[in-house]
Amino acid sequence: MRYADGPGVHDEVHIGAAPAEVWRLVADIGLPARISTELQRVEWLDGATGPALGAAFEGHNRHPMAGEWRTVSHIVALEPERLFTWAVTDPDNRFGGGPADPALPLATWKFELLPEDGGTLLRQSVRVGPAPSGLSVAISRMPDREEQILAMRLGELREGIRATLEGVKRLAEEPALDGGADAAAGAGSGSASGSGSGA
Template identity: 30%
Template sequence: MTTTAAASATGSELKATISVAASPAQVWALVTDVRRMGEWSPQVVRTLVLGGPVREGTRFANLNHQGWKHWPTSAKVVRFTPHSDFAFRITENRTVWSFQLEPTADGGTFVTHRRETPDGISAVSNLLVGRFLGGQETFVPELLEGMGQTLDRVKDHIESGV
């Protein structure tokens, strides 16, 4: 698949963007259904939501992978503004992942997918990434590429009407 998302890294922030021919409500329904994140993200294998519907404060667990290597993470939803802003913090490394949605003049949505490190990355996470995932120099570009793939897959799903 050709990547249509634009991706960039500035300091410790990673960002990918894409325009989707669907309303913010349609895009919101997909990106906040974290149980389906394995369909969009090339790193996520499975997500288990702990409790009821996803909203601010909801906790969930992910099983992630890089090739044959698998590892769990846990997360908590830290922002939940319907049709606009959805963010969750990964407990193990303190990163914040988010999707911001902006309506476009043509009735579509401009989507920004970010990974921020407002409190830095935990020492344990840095150690594990260095030892088992190729180090930050390798892992960060891989994350950035995966963010673009995530947005491409969301766009393809919505625009194909599947």
């Protein structure tokens, strides 16, 4: 396994709610930040107020080994109630990839929703690269440990995805809990990493 190959992880969960209700939650870019310990906050940019093809949002991240960094994500695929994909870029060139370009992201995240058994199958995935990221910086310092570094980070991302999926499931199946950070945080307690703004 190599960074240049664009490795990734995914997970999925069945939710006992209609795709429209699940979509309302996954289209809220602030939800992962309420669950995650890595993604600290997000905000729409350039006047955007919700998901639209080409819209951008800023993410602020913190990791005990990588420190703090800012990303700008661009929505690159959008089908309401079915697909939400965003490409994460490095606007400050912190990782040395040059000008931020959503066609060459440091990571690509995706939510997919499919009707299933009267509810919704929700899948979240992430693919890292091809642009340099904190992960590739770590690999450049210890190239002989590339597979171990990748496996560790992908494990963190998988845990973050699982926490996000479980948080969405809980909020969708118990709508009375929605609307409070405490409920989302409770749904995702134990999350080891962010879901949605970094790699």
